[in-house]
Every structure is written in C-alpha cells, then in structure tokens.
Amino acid sequence: MIFDFLFPNRCLDCNQLIDKREIVCEICKDKIHFSHHRFSENNGLKEKASLLFPVENAFSLMLYEKESLAQKIIQQLKYNHREKIGKNIAEWTIEKLNFEDKKPDLIATVPLHPKKLKQRGYNQLHIFANELSKHFQIPISHSLLQRTKHSKAQAKKDQHERLKTKNAYQLTEKIRDKHLLLIDDVYTTGNTSSNIAWEIINNSDNVKVSLLVMAMDV
Template sequence: MIIDFLFPNRCLDCNQLIDKEEVVCELCMDKIRFSDHHFFESNALKEKATLQFPVENAFSLMMYEKESLAQKIIHQLKYNHRERVGKILAHWVSERIIFHDKPDLFVTVPLHHKKLKQRGYNQLHLFANALSEYYQIPVSHTLLRRSNHSRAQAKKNQTERLKTKNAYQLTETIRDKHIVLIDDVYTTGNTLSNIAWEILNNSTNVKISILVMAMDV
C-alpha cells in the first residue's frame, strides 16, 4: 500500500525497518524485560497485590522502568494511536498463558469520559479485545464506570493516589464469576485495589485475578 511505502514501520528502539505487524525487530526483542510470571503460580505481582485485596491469580507481561523499551511500547499504544501494538501485546500474552480453567470474564479499567474524549480511545480495549479473541473469553468495557477525572497515577504523589478511593462504580451486580481485571501498568496497585473491592463488596461469590501489560519496578 502507498501509506506503507510513505510511512514504513520501524523498530521502536533501533529504527530498523520491520514488518508492519511488528513493533520491534528480532534483535531488540531481547532488550524487553519480560517477566517470569506464571498466571497460576505465586509471583512478585501477586505478592504485592495480595497485600491490598484478595487475588486469585496475577500476571504481568513485562517489567516497567522509565526510558525502557517496555515503556516505549506501552506509550505507543496509549498515546500514539498504534492499535496494532495492543494486538501484539495480546499475542505475547497468549504465548505465555494457557488457561486450563478459563476465567469467566475479562474486565478493563475504564477511563473518565473527559480523558476518553481527549485521547479518543481507551488503549485497554484494543488489548483486551485481542485477548478475548485469542482465548474466547468474553470481555466487558462497561461493567465499571469511572466517577471522577484525575491525573494519571504515574503523575500523582502518594497523597493524591490515596484519594482515588471510590473513583469507580459497578454498573451491575455480578454472581458466581471469576473476573480478570486488565490494566496497562501496575504501579502502587491503588487503582486495581479500588476496583477489586468495589466488585467484591457489591457481588456474590466472585473471584478476582489481574493481568497487566507491565509491572512498575
């Protein structure tokens, strides 16, 4: 296509020409710090999250550091409208998780409508929709509603992060489900903790697991 000729796809790290369906070249893949997490076993993410709310399983695809390749990849999806990055990340997850006992539902963390309007899309939808296709597990983008508008977690100080309590509301009652909450980067865990407790306190017989693109180290 003409657009591919005029704007060829290049590796995010070394700028080498790559296939249009890729985000980094094969050599730079080795620079991505993938986690050694197993969804059904204890790991660093599960240990951190368990301190804040009951967690069935937990998985982080990558380890997140400032100026790292993981950060560049997520920012391409989050801010630069590169939809295929969500599919690529989902594919990498599918290579690492095999569900012997499938969860019932994927649920994405919602954006406030003001931020959604500014950005034009929720990057988690692209990622979660691809995961839903891979695993044939339903995904909901409407189970949760964001009730207030605030700065990104990474730009908040500790006091501001604690004020995110009650920022999310459940839109319907859930019963007898294993829900996997999907987010981009796990930092303090406050966002997922608030959401998890909102679900647990307003549902019956629900288990919560988490799946994130990266875990802040």
Template structure:
C-alpha cells in the first residue's frame, strides 16, 4: 500500500497538492467550500423550498452546489469518479454540523438508484454516506424501503406525462407507520425527486419526513 501511495499519491481535487489517502481536499481548499451553515430546523432556505412541495418537518444541506465550485467537484467525484469513500468523508463533515435537538428522526432512508443504473455505476453514492451517518447518529438506515420503478428520467417526458411519471417513479416496499424518516440525497435541485418519494412515504401511513442533502443548488 505504501508503494501505491508513493507511485500514485492522493491529490487535492481543487489544487492538486498531495494529501493523505483518506482525504479528498487539502486544509487550505477545505476553507473554500461554501458551507450553508444550516441548522436542521424550520427556518432555513432548504426547508422553505421543500415546504412548497410537500409537508416537511426539518431540512439540512451541508453545502451550496455551484458550477465549478469545490462542492461540485467533490460530489462529481463521488458519483462519477468511482470514489465511493468520499461519501464517508462528507458524512463526517455533516455529523459535525448536525443538531436535531428535539426532532431527531428514527429512520434514515436513501434515494435509490434503479438497479440497472447501480450496476452501471458499481455502487449507490449515498449508501456509504448514509451508513456512516447511521453509525454516528445511532439511527437505523433502510436502503430498500423505497424502490425506483423506472430507469429513464422524467425530464424526457412532456408536462402532463411527466407529472404522471413522477407520481409513479417511486414506491414504498414495506408497511410503515408512525415513523419520522430522514430522506437523504446528494444534491437538491428542483426537488422533484424528494417530493415524489416524500408523498409516497406520507401516503403509506402516519409518517413525518425530514430531508438531508450533501448540497443544494
């Protein structure tokens, strides 16, 4: 392993400095990340955006997601660079900033990939992230509660067809009731994915939904 590190040293995604193998960016570039400084509460921008789409308890985003930003580079490496371990790093950053106070969820749920997509990528970028959060927060996680029903993206559909498609994009695989579920995704953009899943969870029983994302656009 030492020889591999010597021949192929780990480098900072932002400035290309050599860094320890368990890191993703150097300390100097870490200070350039645009963290949201959200508290998981009813009063941040992500909560307000979600509330326009579905009933929500709380929401938290770790970072802002901007073009050519450090956060974008980190998440793109996690999703498309075969660097699943970055999920654990982001989770540790997240845990340091989370404070649920009196509204701690009792179940973590990750947004699923379609099995074909997961096979192509080799992993779901949210699984190690979610499992690390589960361990640190002492909240159980279920990667299989939500099923993605279609492989193709809804964006290819026309407006009316897209609405119908979104309504059937996900399904709940188990009987759930009286749960406060923390729904986890990488980037919040339009909120369509979160909304589609949240409504399935809410329809399944007397449940509550909170949201946690790595970054918000």
C-alpha cells in the first residue's frame, strides 16, 4: 500500500495514473497498432517467415514501428526490469488469437544465453508464454532450446551483426510428430526464428513449426 502511494502506476505513454495491473490507459491502448492477424490464414508475418523457413502458421500481436507505443512497451519489458508486462501482452494476445483447428501441440520459447539471463535476471518471454500455455492448455518447454553463443541485444546490432547468429541455438532433445509453436518478442530480420526453425526441423522427425511474436517490425 505504501509503495503504491509513493510510486503510483502510470501509463507508459501519457503518464496518467492507472490501475497497478495495467501498463497503458484505455485511451493510449487505442494508439497501439495491433496486427489483426489470423493464425490459420496467410498474413504479413507468415509471408515474411516463409521466405526463410517452412512455417506452418504465424501470428504477430502488434506492429513494431520506430518510437511507437509497441516499441516502448517491449523495451520496458526487456530492459527495464518489468517482467510482469509479459502478462499484460499475453492477455491482449488471448483476446485476439484463435487457433481454430491449427492448435499447436507444444510451445517453446527463444532462449537467452546463460550470461545474458544472469545479467537481465529473467527471460522476457517466460511469463508471456506461460500465460498462453495455461489459457490454451498447450504444454510448454523453456528448456527445449538453448543458446550456445553470447552476443549483444538484437536491438543494439546493425543488420550485418544480426546475420551472424547462425548456429547460435541448439535443440536439447529430439522431438517427433509435433506441431511446435515458437515464441519470440520481436520479428525483425527473421534470422533468429529461421535459425531455430531449421535446428528443430533438421534434428527432429515430422515436426511442423509455427511462429508467434509480440510484434513484427514493419
């Protein structure tokens, strides 16, 4: 109670006082560019990802534009120790996502290198993915993949550096006859998703890979 009084929760965009469970006010939420993707149909994310790897289905909640509210929200989640924002983004995703008859069998999250995980203190995808797993009743694994190379954050890399993450991920166990949903925060060049997807496809039997991200770069 005292903490809430001394440090009241404010909207990330307009700084207005809001409920402690929220991250933006209702007025500013309308400023977020939601993608309106349908998981079971072709969309902008699926078209982009299909150029790099065989993607079954794809969904992006938001459009990630420079200096947009979506960018601000995700940067707060990743770099400002606000891990719980993942729950808010998951709630928005649940409102808009319908798997229909394409529901995956397993969820896996993009891993952080142990060094980066220690520095940050958390993987920004875990709360988000756990909420989706619980709501849609899909098993989840945070250990199916591991990162074997350490590098600086994607947002701080130039385009050339982003293309050098090949073979940076490793599958920890072989999977068979599964439709796997890979979850990441932002789809930019597609390099991370592509490397992981090929690692899964090349080291598993009869596995389909779908992709879900909080936002896609436009």
